[in-house]
Amino acid sequence: MELWFTENHTDNIRFSIKVKQHLYSEKSRYQQIDILDSVELGRILVLDGFVMLTEKDEYIYHEMMVHVPMACNPDIRRVLVIGAGDGGTVRELCRYDSITQIDMVEIDEQVVKVCKEYLPQTACRLEDPRVHIYYEDGLKFVRRVEDTYDLIIVDSTDPFGPGEGLFTKEFYGNCFTALREHGILTNQHESTYYDSYTSMVSRTHRRMRSVFPVAMVYQAHIPTYPSGHWLFGFASKNIHPVYDFKPEIWEQLGLETKYYNTQLHTGCFALPNTVREVLEHA
Numbered sequence: 135m136e137l138w139f140t141e142n143h144t145d146n147i148r149f150s151i152k153v154k155q156h157l158y159s160e161k162s163r164y165q166q167i168d169i170l171d172s173v174e175l176g177r178i179l180v181l182d183g184f185v186m187l188t189e190k191d192e193y194i195y196h197e198m199m200v201h202v203p204m205a206c207n208p209d210i211r212r213v214l215v216i217g218a219g220d221g222g223t224v225r226e227l228c229r230y231d232s233i234t235q236i237d238m239v240e241i242d243e244q245v246v247k248v249c250k251e252y253l254p255q256t257a258c259r260l261e262d263p264r265v266h267i268y269y270e271d272g273l274k275f276v277r278r279v280e281d282t283y284d285l286i287i288v289d290s291t292d293p294f295g296p297g298e299g300l301f302t303k304e305f306y307g308n309c310f311t312a313l314r315e316h317g318i319l320t321n322q323h324e325s326t327y328y329d330s331y332t333s334m335v336s337r338t339h340r341r342m343r344s345v346f347p348v349a350m351v352y353q354a355h356i357p358t359y360p361s362g363h364w365l366f367g368f369a370s371k372n373i374h375p376v377y378d379f380k381p382e383i384w385e386q387l388g389l390e391t392k393y394y395n396t397q398l399h400t401g402c403f404a405l406p407n408t409v410r411e412v413l414e415h416a
Contacts, residue, residue, distance in 0.1 A: 139170055139178070141185055143360040144328050149185075151175060151358075157252055162244035169252040175358065177253055179220055181245070187220055188358050189255055195322075196222035196256070197394040198354045198366055198402070203285050203318040204230060205384040205399055206373050210284040211235065214312065216272035218289035219245035221257035227287075228259040229389055236265045237283075239276075243269040273305050279312040286313060288321035301334075303341040310345050310371070318370040323351055326412045327361030335365060335409075340416040342369045350375055351413060352402040354393070365409065376403055 137153040151172050158169035168180040176189025187195065200223060204210060212235045215223050219240040227236050238260075240246055246267065249257040260267070268275060272288075286309050290301075309319050319342075324334045335351075343349040346369035356364045368375045381396035405413070 139172075139180070141180075141183065144330050147328070149358075149360070151178065151185075158248055160244070160248075162242050164242045165245075167242075167245060167248055169248060177255075179249065179253060185358055187222065187253075187256065189253070191357055192220075192222050192256060193391075194354055194356050194393045195359075195364070196226050197391050198352070199223055199287055199289060199320055199322070200226035201384075201389075201391065201394040202352065202366070202368065202375065202399060202402070203287075203320050205380060205396065206370075206375050206378055207284065207316055207318060208232070208380060208383045209316070210318075212283050212285075212314075213237070214239070214276070214279075214283045214286045216276070216286065216288045216290065217241075218287070220249045220253055221246070221260045223287055223289045224262070224265055225256060225259040228262045228264065230387075234264060236262070237268065238265060239268045239270060239272045241269070241271050273302075273308075276305065276308040276312050279308075281312070281314055283312055284314055284317055286317070286319045288319065290322065301338050301341070303344060306342050306345040306369070313371060316371065316373055318368070318373055319346070320369075321367045323365035323367045325359070325361050325363050325365055326409050327363050331360070332412055336412050336416040338367065339413050342367055343416065345369070347371060348374055350403060351405060351409070353405060353409070354402065368403075376400055 138150050139153050140148050140150045153170045153172050155171040165182045170178040178188045179186040215238045324331050326332050326335050348370045350368045352366050354364055
């Protein structure tokens with residue numbers, strides 16, 4: 135008998151993956167956690183029925199969350215990561231010797247434990263001495279911080295359930311306060327492809343724009359996310375992701391990446407008209 139996992143992208147569209155084995159299933163205090171081993175995509179992390187990552191294409195998401203801001207400001211030293219319990223964002227950050235401190239705030243400790251056991255591909259750098267993990271609500275954590283971080287990465291789930299508070303105007307205001315003079319914030323921004331997602335994108339962008347002088351959106355192609363067309367937010371106090379981009383400095387680091395490159399960096403901020411219209415009316 136064949137085993138398939140199906141995620142409902144909308145009420146009318148489903149995405150199915152053939153599964154070899156259901157490796158883990160348990161409900162934590164916050165959410166249902168499942169690890170699947172698939173035929174085509176490797177191991178998959180599923181939270182509350184939604185695919186968070188697959189071993190096949192997780193590098194796209196994590197590289198775009200990290201290398202875009204890092205290439206804009208080579209002086210980033212202290213980083214706050216909110217969410218990211220799978221460890222992929224931390225893995226990419228740890229490739230930079232210049233970073234001295236990575237504080238990761240994850241509300242669900244069970245996600246981290248499970249990923250360490252079943253997803254070493256992403257969780258492999260969580261034991262780095264520069265990494266400090268705090269198991270608490272990211273919204274509450276950032277309220278206590280002021281003028282501390284050069285970069286904040288909000289690697290959260292969708293804007294409902296445990297991650298809902300990480301998409302509010304209050305949260306972005308607290309992040310602004312927590313950032314230093316040239317601070318940058320990046321986050322996952324959902325997609326405008328399906329009508330049911332459009333309002334979330336518009337609302338998130340409007341709130342970020344009301345707080346940060348620079349607030350932009352960039353894109354990537356992630357095949358296993360709804361529609362495959364995914365957006366990210368870039369916000370900062372005074373750094374522009376294209377005009378202040380330093381490709382020569384980043385290339386001198388010699389980092390090998392599978393998706394991100396300096397040509398893609400500039401291009402990813404050139405958005406389709408359908409996305410621009412949503413953002414312009416936010």
